[in-house]
Amino acid sequence: MEQLRQTLKVHHLRTTTCREDVLSTFINKKNALSHGDLEGALGENYDRVTIYRTLKTFLEKGIIHKVLDDEGLRYALCSHSCSEEKHQHDHIHFKCNACGETNCLENQHIPAVQLPQGYKPENFNLLIQGTCPKCNN
Amino acid sequence: MEQLRQTLKVHHLRTTTCREDVLSTFINKKNALSHGDLEGALGENYDRVTIYRTLKTFLEKGIIHKVLDDEGLRYALCSHSCSEEKHQHDHIHFKCNACGETNCLENQHIPAVQLPQGYKPENFNLLIQGTCPKCNN
DNA sequence: CTTTCATTTGCAACGGTGTTGCAGTATTTA
């Protein structure tokens, strides 16, 4: 709780209940969340637009990162300290086709790839879909 | 032109001008296209909904595949013969931050990755963002 | 060539997504 405020302070953001609640939702649920998920969890308390703007701000500040999806964007916490300037990730995202959850596999790095002449890669995003350990018996 | 009809026939789809036009748009422009791109190109001639349904049908039949993006889904031709049953791709997609184009790098395969116990991967989607050869001087 | 039947299309309508402008409210700082 005090931790949350600290995180906001570090990123030069004012402490507001919406930001605290969005941040703690990300921490509690550990999987990637869509705007709709957050609206479902917090929509009684905050306006739709405020949640959007909170996500946008968190993105800019390097508190969360986008997670690609074949049916709508999601977001997840940046575990390592990203900042406004440097927003770098190289871990794999896994989406379970059974339970629908998408998770960061922080320890699984995207392998290096060889690109043809002239391509300057800057950012990598690997989504693997399949069945997660919970759903795979 | 006769080629197009052949493709539709192979997939047991009736020949309609909308399907021909959507298909030839994919063939002419070689990059990945969003629904909006197609509406821009063909919207005078066909209803929005018809274009959506054409994309959906082409997806199901294995004529096109989804290309993930951080700001809206795109679609691209399946170069190898995908079918309704088997829809497999393992090539890399590259999005240029300068010109905005996204392209299939058909010859660049996604490297194998090691996943923790219990994960059963089925589908891989790697998007690399950066600068493409055209924009990189 | 015409008829028939299944498929495809256009239109209307709806709910979700993502953004902006602006007035009012809350937080910070001093």
Next chain:
DNA sequence: TAAATACTGCAACACCGTTGCAAATGAAAG
């Protein structure tokens, strides 16, 4: 405690993606 600044809620808007249904079209058969 007051002033300056940042944040929120509301209204409004432009896309996105889907569905139901009646009309139009294409394929196949007579």
